[in-house]
Amino acid sequence: MKVKIKISNIKAIDMLKFKKLGEEREKAIETSYTDKVVYSYPINELAKVLHPKSMKVMVTNIIKETNDTKTIVFKRLNNEPFPPFRAGQYVVLDAKIKGVSYKRSYSISSSPKNLDQISITVRAVRDGIVSNYLVKELTLNTDMVLEGPFGTFTYNSLRDKKQILALVGGSGITPIMSLARAIYDKVENCDLTILYGEKTYADILFKDELDKICRECENVRVKYILSDEKSSIYDTGYISKEQISEYELGSYSYFVCGPVHFYHHLDKIFQELDIPNKYIRHDIYKECEVGLHHNKYTLTVLTDNKEIDIPCYEDEPILKALENASIKAPSKCLVGVCGFCRSKLIKGKVKTDYTYVRGSDINNDYLHPCVSYPLSDVTIKLCK
Amino acid sequence: MEYDAIVIGAGNGGLVSALTLQKQGKNVLLLESNNVPGGVATSFYRGRFEFEASLHEMCQFGGDTRSGDVRELFKRLGILDKVEVKELDETFHVITLDTNEEYEMPVGIDNFIKKMEEYVPNSTKSMEDFFELCDECKRAMNYLNESKGNPDKEVLKTSYPNFMVVASHSLQTVLEALKMPKKAQAILTTYWVYLGSPAPYISFVHYAIMLYSYVVNKPVISLNRSHELSLALFEEFTRLNGTSKFLTEVKEIIVDKGAVKGVVTSDNHIYKSNIVIANVSPNLVYGRLIPQAKVPKKARQLTNARILGARGVCVYLGLNKSPEELGLKNYSYFIYHTLDSKKEFERMTHLKSDNLVGVVLNNANPNCSPKGTTILYLTSLYFSKVFSDIATKDNYFELKEAIAENLIATFEQATKTNIFEAIEEIEVATPLTFARYTNHPDGVIYGYLAKKSDNLLPRIMNMFNENYIKGLYFVGGFGPRLSGYSSTYLSGEMAALQALKEMGDESEN
Numbered sequence: 001m002k003v004k005i006k007i008s009n010i011k012a013i014d015m016l017k018f019k020k021l022g023e024e025r026e027k028a029i030e031t032s033y034t035d036k037v038v039y040s041y042p043i044n045e046l047a048k049v050l051h052p053k054s055m056k057v058m059v060t061n062i063i064k065e066t067n068d069t070k071t072i073v074f075k076r077l078n079n080e081p082f083p084p085f086r087a088g089q090y091v092v093l094d095a096k097i098k099g100v101s102y103k104r105s106y107s108i109s110s111s112p113k114n115l116d117q118i119s120i121t122v123r124a125v126r127d128g129i130v131s132n133y134l135v136k137e138l139t140l141n142t143d144m145v146l147e148g149p150f151g152t153f154t155y156n157s158l159r160d161k162k163q164i165l166a167l168v169g170g171s172g173i174t175p176i177m178s179l180a181r182a183i184y185d186k187v188e189n190c191d192l193t194i195l196y197g198e199k200t201y202a203d204i205l206f207k208d209e210l211d212k213i214c215r216e217c218e219n220v221r222v223k224y225i226l227s228d229e230k231s232s233i234y235d236t237g238y239i240s241k242e243q244i245s246e247y248e249l250g251s252y253s254y255f256v257c258g259p260v261h262f263y264h265h266l267d268k269i270f271q272e273l274d275i276p277n278k279y280i281r282h283d284i285y286k287e288c289e290v291g292l293h294h295n296k297y298t299l300t301v302l303t304d305n306k307e308i309d310i311p312c313y314e315d316e317p318i319l320k321a322l323e324n325a326s327i328k329a330p331s332k333c334l335v336g337v338c339g340f341c342r343s344k345l346i347k348g349k350v351k352t353d354y355t356y357v358r359g360s361d362i363n364n365d366y367l368h369p370c371v372s373y374p375l376s377d378v379t380i381k382l383c384k
Numbered sequence: 385m386e387y388d389a390i391v392i393g394a395g396n397g398g399l400v401s402a403l404t405l406q407k408q409g410k411n412v413l414l415l416e417s418n419n420v421p422g423g424v425a426t427s428f429y430r431g432r433f434e435f436e437a438s439l440h441e442m443c444q445f446g447g448d449t450r451s452g453d454v455r456e457l458f459k460r461l462g463i464l465d466k467v468e469v470k471e472l473d474e475t476f477h478v479i480t481l482d483t484n485e486e487y488e489m490p491v492g493i494d495n496f497i498k499k500m501e502e503y504v505p506n507s508t509k510s511m512e513d514f515f516e517l518c519d520e521c522k523r524a525m526n527y528l529n530e531s532k533g534n535p536d537k538e539v540l541k542t543s544y545p546n547f548m549v550v551a552s553h554s555l556q557t558v559l560e561a562l563k564m565p566k567k568a569q570a571i572l573t574t575y576w577v578y579l580g581s582p583a584p585y586i587s588f589v590h591y592a593i594m595l596y597s598y599v600v601n602k603p604v605i606s607l608n609r610s611h612e613l614s615l616a617l618f619e620e621f622t623r624l625n626g627t628s629k630f631l632t633e634v635k636e637i638i639v640d641k642g643a644v645k646g647v648v649t650s651d652n653h654i655y656k657s658n659i660v661i662a663n664v665s666p667n668l669v670y671g672r673l674i675p676q677a678k679v680p681k682k683a684r685q686l687t688n689a690r691i692l693g694a695r696g697v698c699v700y701l702g703l704n705k706s707p708e709e710l711g712l713k714n715y716s717y718f719i720y721h722t723l724d725s726k727k728e729f730e731r732m733t734h735l736k737s738d739n740l741v742g743v744v745l746n747n748a749n750p751n752c753s754p755k756g757t758t759i760l761y762l763t764s765l766y767f768s769k770v771f772s773d774i775a776t777k778d779n780y781f782e783l784k785e786a787i788a789e790n791l792i793a794t795f796e797q798a799t800k801t802n803i804f805e806a807i808e809e810i811e812v813a814t815p816l817t818f819a820r821y822t823n824h825p826d827g828v829i830y831g832y833l834a835k836k837s838d839n840l841l842p843r844i845m846n847m848f849n850e851n852y853i854k855g856l857y858f859v860g861g862f863g864p865r866l867s868g869y870s871s872t873y874l875s876g877e878m879a880a881l882q883a884l885k886e887m888g889d890e891s892e893n
Contacts, residue, residue: 018540022845025837034681039671043827047820051776084777142495152811158789159807220505229476252547278704294872299677305627330419330631340419356429360612364619383419383630384575 025140050083054094056327059142061118065205069123069171070135071109074146081115085149087182088175088255091120093147097133102323103331104130107257107283109174109206111181112188121205123171153255153283155179155190160253161279166194167239167266169258173205176257176282180220184213184257188259190347193221193247195259197239199228234245241269249273257283284335300379301327318350318369329369329382336371343369348378387413387627387836389883390647392634393663395423395820395822396869400876401661401883403461408884413655414628415647421628422614423663423822423860424727425795427867429697430809437813438829439610440578440716440743444697444870446601447471449652454870457877458616466616467637475595478574478718481738485723486572488714491602492537500568510564514572517562517597520547521589529878533848535767535814547589548599551841555591556583570723577741577765578648578716578868580694582725587839590866597870605748610869612717617714637662637669643854646674663860663876666690667825668752674853683852693830694765694865695786695815699788702809703758707746710758717733717742733768735787738794740764750824760803762791765831769826773816784812824862831861840866848882857883 037384061073076082090107090337124135143244153162154174166176173196182188201224210222225235225243235243242255243278254275256266270280295314299321312321319341323327332340336353345365352372354362361367369380391402394416402414407575420426424438444452450460458464475489475496490499499513515630524547526533539703540548550558555576559569571581583591606613622628629649636648637660646656662669666687670679703710720728731737745759746753753759764787775783781857788810815827822829832838847864851857861873 018548020842021552021837021842022849025842025846026849027838028689029682029686032685034684035688036676037667037679037684037687039825040665041769041772041819041826042824043775043815044819044825045771046772046775046780047816047827048775049781050816052819084780086781156785156810158785158792158804160808255621276704276807276808337429342419358427358429358434358611359611360427360608360615363608363612364615384632 041202045346052083053147055082055146055250057146058143059138059140061119062138065121067203068135068204069121071119071121072134072138073110073117073119074144075172076118077143083149084115084117085112086154086178086190087112088153088155089149089151090175090284090333091118091121091146091148092150092154093120094147094321095130095133100324100326100329102130102158103334105150105284105332107151107153107175108176109177111178111185113182113185119210121171121174121177135327147332150338151284153257153281155188157189159278160190160249160281163245163247163252163360164255165247165252166192166196166255167244168194168196168256169239169262170198170203171205172257172262172283174257176255177206177210179255180210180222181253183219184217191219193223193252195223195225195243197225197262198225199322201229201231201234213234215376237363238265238315241272244269245273249275253279253281255281284333284337297348297374298377299374300347300377302379303327303384304328312374312378314373314375316373318372318378322369325381328384330373330384331370334370336368339368341369342366344381345384346379346381349375350378351375385413386646387411388657389413389659389661390655390657391417391661391663391695392637392647393860394421394618394628395860396425396614396661396872397861397863397876397879398661399421399614399621400457400873401857401859401880402460402626402879403621403624403665404880405615405842406621406624407461407881408426410884410887412621412626413657414626415614415632415634416628416630416871417527417633417648417823418453418821420611421618422817425610425614427609427611428811430811431702433700433757433759434609434807435700435702435759435811436609436745437611438698439606439869440741440763441472441598441603442469442606442869443597443603444601444754444874445469445471446597446606449728450601452597452870453602457735457873458636461617461620463616463620466619467612467762469604470607470748471604472717473602474714475598475603476574476716476718477714478571478723480720481721481798482721483723483792487574489571491599492706493599495888496599500571503571506566507565507568510562513562514559514564514592516600517550517558518548518768520544521550521592522596524551525589525593528844533845536700550588553555553584553588554584555588556798558588559583573723573725574718576725576729577739579834580765580767580867581834581842582729584726585833585835585839586730587834587841590834590840594868597835605745607752609751613869618816620757634673637673637856638766639674641851642680644856656707658828658855659857659887660855660881661857661859661883662824665824665831665862666858667732668823669858678853680852682850686776686850686852691715691833691835692826692828693833693861694767695769695827696763696769696813696818696829697767697771697787697791697815698764698813699762699791700809700811700813701758701762701792701803701807702753703760703803703806704756704759704808705806706756707744708759709756710806712744712747712758712760712799713749717744717795717799719794719867729767732765733770735766735770736768736790737764740791742795742799757808757857758806762795764791765830766815772826775816780816784814787814788812829861830867831863832866834866847878853884855883855886
């Protein structure tokens with residue numbers, strides 16, 4: 001049954017109007033102005049300011065913090081300020097060492113208030129190629145390339161409790177230091193208590209400044225805890241359940257930053273204390289892992305229409321094998337979270353971490369090479 | 385390197401164009417500036433949540449028995465078995481803030497009409513007429529597509545007379561003409577934000593086809609997020625030996641004597657081809673990628689005549705309670721101050737507008753997040769450059785958080801739920817985010833505003849006359865079929881078929 005639509009207020013000439021649709025459009029075009037098309041939009045420009053592809057920088061200062069730790073201060077070569085960032089974010093540094101390019105992510109330790117320069121703070125770890133280079137060999141005025149800022153280890157007033165209990169292991173203090181400075185500079189508006197675990201008194205980073213901030217700013221407190229040294233002034237041992245329970249449960253968000261075993265230690269405590277996920281934020285901090293080069297395999301890399309065979313080791317991430325062979329591969333966070341190194345496994349077996357790999361990517365054999373270890377000869381295809 | 389075709393941008397339109405051509409044995413180069421295919425048809429992780437970046441629900445998909453155009457397209461492209469989709473049994477749930485109204489509409493024409501009669505007595509007749517008319521419009525559009533720009537006037541007159549009468553009119557005009565009660569008109573118009581144009585502007589045919597598809601074919605979601613749809617297209621393209629380059633931006637389209645000759649990428653590679661399919665905006669192409677002296681006057685006039693469409697803010701929330709615990713029963717919630725689309729369109733030129741669409745992903749896809757959690761996303765549109773006017777590098781973080789707070793508060797008020805206390809993860813995308821990932825002018829997400837001569841029919845009727853540069857085609861939300869998943873997919877095939885024709889013509893010469 002077809003309806004015959006009788007439409008009183010649409011006139012008979014409307015049939016003709018259909019044919020005219022195209023003509024009307026023609027006319028609209030012909031009567032429009034002929035000036036050149038200007039592709040200039042403030043928000044697109046702002047996007048570039050906030051998210052530059054990369055930044056050429058120069059080392060303007062190197063500050064010795066402790067025996068094995070230095071703060072490196074950068075300014076941009078074009079003299080522009082750095083993009084605004086949130087305390088807790090990181091940058092990716094591209095370090096050229098003996099002709100090989102190494103990309104590493106470091107939390108920004110400086111305050112978001114001053115964007116003319118930013119700093120990272122690096123502790124030399126045993127066998128760490130990049131950290132040892134940065135701490136022991138880097139000189140003033142060296143030109144480098146930074147990407148970022150990236151990362152979500154930041155305070156969010158809609159999600160987090162206003163009171164933050166930062167649980168810090170060793171050089172994991174760096175993003176929290178940025179937060180303390182941000183609160184001091186009134187850029188962030190939250191209340192911060194830091195439980196800062198270090199090996200010994202002499203290893204404590206930023207102690208003078210932290211103490212000063214605590215004295216002058218009522219919203220920041222710090223408590224030092226030494227694991228490898230007896231002390232009559234400071235708590236000793238590992239950060240414990242009891243110490244955490246001293247801060248009223250249900251009133252804090254917990255920001256955790258430290259080495260992997262530190263996370264495991266705290267995760268157990270959080271579980272025992274029944275603290276919901278919502279209140280626990282982990283930074284993507286990870287110790288530099290150095291393999292013992294057991295079980296060598298061949299990694300075949302498909303990139304730029306080429307097939308390249310390189311060695312790889314069971315105990316080293318595939319991304320590291322690419323780096324050692326100077327094969328340019330996309331990467332950012334290095335701990336499997338950001339997905340920027342996402343590549344396709346074509347052949348072979350790997351041990352990998354799928355936590356942050358998209359479901360359909362897993363179904364289509366994609367993985368994140370920064371957290372993938374070969375268990376056989378492996379072929380991967382880079383996404384670039 | 386010379387290619388049969390180069391596709392700029394691996395969004396929905398670009399992916400379908402690339403695959404369609406590759407499947408025809410052409411040698412295609414697909415260029416994408418990001419590191420994943422899909423453009424905004426993708427997903428991302430925060431904490432333990434894999435968020436859908438943009439898809440609310442697809443129309444024109446359907447199931448086995450009511451197979452829609454997009455499903456048929458996926459079948460032709462050989463990817464239908466690579467995607468897991470689910471049909472929904474509701475269309476929309478709309479709540480008004482100022483007038484405290486609430487309407488929930490089902491799928492199926494009979495159910496829809498019945499429900500409308502419950503809400504608006506004596507609406508049945510006009511609703512029946514409306515769906516009859518929808519059906520005719522849908523068939524007429526299929527005919528227009530098949531006729532490839534040369535419809536037989538007699539066929540149009542005899543087979544699609546009602547279509548011919550309404551084709552040039554707005555949604556509002558035709559609903560009035562159908563003597564549909566005002567309240568029914570208002571409820572029926574709920575989906576207007578999906579097309580980003582209010583009832584007095586949007587073409588009746590365009591709206592009718594969308595609503596009809598949602599009611600008849602049912603809304604469809606992709607169970608593994610839209611990333612799976614994008615990936616299915618991309619993987620098939622790769623399997624057929626298509627060439628792709630990620631993290632590669634195009635900085636120039638080479639034009640010589642009024643025809644495209646190839647592209648230059650930002651790493652200064654030159655790729656040659658006589659066909660370039662742009663899944664980016666004409667503003668970018670004519671304003672930056674092609675040297676001004678080589679942009680024809682008409683192309684400049686057309687681009688200057690158009691109005692940018694909706695910008696958007698999207699708040700992605702991972703909640704640590706289940707939908708039941710939160711008290712959220714529906715999949716999609718349309719929240720407006722009133723049901724007057726024109727009035728709300730005006731309101732949405734201001735940043736303080738809190739009209740929004742909320743989607744509770746778990747209510748369609750229960751396993752999309754860990755047990756006891758919910759993925760909720762809230763999208764609000766702006767029909768002006770107001771976000772650009774206000775955002776600066778110094779206030780951007782604050783602005784983002786303030787807008788998100790406002791939208792969440794509105795959603796709480798409308799649905800009488802507590803959301804804030806359950807937020808475990810939150811991410812906010814703004815026009816700046818979309819500008820960053822898509823390069824679209826002012827970060828628009830819906831292409832050009834569908835109004836007057838820039839509505840669906842005039843765009844399609846003139847698309848064959850608007851190839852001002854030989855070999856250059858546009859797909860995606862700025863293309864001839866306007867924005868939305870189904871439209872952009874179909875635009876990709878349309879351009880590919882045009883390009884194939886052009887290639888064929890050339891070989892004959």
